[in-house]
Amino acid sequence: MNADAAIPLPKNPKVIVIGGGFAGLNCAKSLKKKPVQVQIFDKTNYHLFQPLLYQVASAALSPADIARPIRQVFRDTPNIDVLMAEITSIDVENKRVFYDGGSSEYDYLVVAAGAVYSYFGHDNWEKHAPGLKTLDDALEIRRRVLLAFEEAEQEEDPEARERQLTFVIVGGGPTGVEMAGAIKEIAVNSIPSDFRRIDTKHARVILIEAADCLLPPMPEKLRNQAKKDLEKIGVEVHLGEMVSDIDAEGVTLKSGKRILARNVVWAAGVKGVPLAESLGRELARGGRVEVESDLTLPGHPEVFIVGDLALAKDAKTGKVIPGLAPAAIQMGKYVADVIEKEAKAGQISERKGFHYVDRGAMATIGRHRAVADVKGWEVTGYLAWWMWGVIHIFFLIGFRNKLFVVMSWLWSNLLFAKGARLITGFPRIEVKKRIGKPKEETTPTEEPASEKVSSGANQ
CATH class of the missing domain: 3.50.50.60 (FAD/NAD(P)-binding domain)
Structure with missing residues (x-):
C-alpha cells in the first residue's frame, strides 16, 4: 500500500x-x-486438496478423502460465518x-x-478433453478412463479397441505428468487380471507438451529424470508438439500428426x-x-x-x-x-510487501517414482516418492482425511489395487451383440433365448 x-x-x-x-x-x-x-x-461446501485431485481421477482415492466441509473446519469459531x-x-x-x-x-x-x-480460445475442446480442477472434473475423468476399459472389453474391431485404449494427456506440468503416470499404472498394475478379452498392459498413454521439456520450473536434472521415468513405465512423451485440434476421435498436432484416441485429458493452461x-x-x-x-x-x-x-x-x-x-x-x-x-x-496504514518463501516443488511419476526440488536439494526415485507422500499428508486438512489417504496408499502399494474404481453417472453401455457366439435361430413358435453377455470383473 x-x-x-x-x-x-x-x-x-x-x-x-x-x-x-x-x-x-x-x-x-x-x-x-x-x-x-x-x-x-x-x-461448494467443501475445501478441496487439489494436489491429490488426480488420484481421484485415477481411482486411487475417493472424493471424501481429499475434501472436507468448510463449515466443519470453522464450527467452533464464532467470528467466522460460512455461506455456500x-x-x-x-x-x-x-x-x-x-x-x-x-x-x-x-x-x-x-x-x-x-x-x-484455459483452452486458448478453443472452448469446444472442453467436451472432448476435460480439465482437472474440481471434484466433478476428477469423477468425469475417472468415469471415462474406467469406461474405456469396459468398452474395449466388448469391442471386436481391433482399430476401435485401440482407440478406446489410447489415452492422451495434453500438458507436461505436474498435473499432466502425474496423471499420465497414474493412468499407465492402472493399466499395467491394477486391472490386468480383471479382464478376459483385452490385455490392459497394451494401453497407450501419450503425454504431449508444447515446450521442449517436462516440468519447466524444475531443475534440468529433475526434468530429464521425470521424462526418463515416464518412458520407463511405458508413457509416450512428445515434446515440442502443439495441439491444433481435439475432437471425439482424437487429437491433431500442428505438425500434422493425428493421434486417434477416445480419451483426452487437458492439463495445458489456466x-x-x-x-x-x-x-x-x-x-x-x-x-x-x-x-x-x-x-x-x-x-x-x-x-x-x-x-x-x-x-x-x-x-x-x-x-x-x-x-x-x-x-x-x-x-x-x-x-x-x-x-x-x-x-x-x-x-x-503502510504495509510491508509480500515475500514468497520458495520451499521447492515435487511431482510423482508413479509407484516409487518421483522428483523433488527441496530448497536446491534435488531428489529422485524412492526417497523423493516418500517425501512427496509425507508432505502431502502433512498439508491435508483433517485427521480423517490423513488417515484414510494413508490407508488407501498402503492398500494400493501392497496389493497393486485401486480402491475407488466405481463407474457412476453414465448411461449403461449399449451392447450390440459384439461378444460371444451368435444367438441360435428359433422357430416362430419359440420364445427367443435370453442373450447372454459375458463380462469382466465388476469394480
Whole structure:
C-alpha cells in the first residue's frame, strides 16, 4: 500500500473471503478469534486438496478423502460465518459483493476465487478433453478412463479397441505428468487380471507438451529424470508438439500428426475466473489481476487478490509468484496478518510487501517414482516418492482425511489395487451383440433365448 494517510476502520471490521481454497481457507483460519468478523463464500461446501485431485481421477482415492466441509473446519469459531453461494459480481467502489441470494458489504475483501482451465480460445475442446480442477472434473475423468476399459472389453474391431485404449494427456506440468503416470499404472498394475478379452498392459498413454521439456520450473536434472521415468513405465512423451485440434476421435498436432484416441485429458493452461472482470480493471494475460506488492487491487487497499487469480511479484526479488499451493497458503496467511494488525490498530496504514518463501516443488511419476526440488536439494526415485507422500499428508486438512489417504496408499502399494474404481453417472453401455457366439435361430413358435453377455470383473 502506498497511502499518504491512514484510513480509519470500524471496530471488528467485516472481512469477506471469496473462495475456500488454499489461500482463502488459510486466511480465514488465521483470523480465528481475532477482532474481525469473517464471512466465507464458496460455491461448494467443501475445501478441496487439489494436489491429490488426480488420484481421484485415477481411482486411487475417493472424493471424501481429499475434501472436507468448510463449515466443519470453522464450527467452533464464532467470528467466522460460512455461506455456500457463488459471488457473481463485486462493486469495489461501494464495498459490496453480490450473489444469487442477495448482497453483502465488507470492510476488507479477500478474493481467492481461483482459476479455471484455459483452452486458448478453443472452448469446444472442453467436451472432448476435460480439465482437472474440481471434484466433478476428477469423477468425469475417472468415469471415462474406467469406461474405456469396459468398452474395449466388448469391442471386436481391433482399430476401435485401440482407440478406446489410447489415452492422451495434453500438458507436461505436474498435473499432466502425474496423471499420465497414474493412468499407465492402472493399466499395467491394477486391472490386468480383471479382464478376459483385452490385455490392459497394451494401453497407450501419450503425454504431449508444447515446450521442449517436462516440468519447466524444475531443475534440468529433475526434468530429464521425470521424462526418463515416464518412458520407463511405458508413457509416450512428445515434446515440442502443439495441439491444433481435439475432437471425439482424437487429437491433431500442428505438425500434422493425428493421434486417434477416445480419451483426452487437458492439463495445458489456466486462466482467472470470470469474476475478475467485475473488478473494473484491465486483466493481465491469462485473466489474472495485477496487484500491488501487498497483494491489493491498485487504488483499493481494502481489496486483496490472492492465489491463482493474482499476478503478483515478490516484494524482495521482483519475481512473479508461481500459481502453486504453497504460494497460495503463504498469501492467505500474509493477508490475515495484515488485517489482524490493522484491525487492532483501528486503521489501514503502510504495509510491508509480500515475500514468497520458495520451499521447492515435487511431482510423482508413479509407484516409487518421483522428483523433488527441496530448497536446491534435488531428489529422485524412492526417497523423493516418500517425501512427496509425507508432505502431502502433512498439508491435508483433517485427521480423517490423513488417515484414510494413508490407508488407501498402503492398500494400493501392497496389493497393486485401486480402491475407488466405481463407474457412476453414465448411461449403461449399449451392447450390440459384439461378444460371444451368435444367438441360435428359433422357430416362430419359440420364445427367443435370453442373450447372454459375458463380462469382466465388476469394480
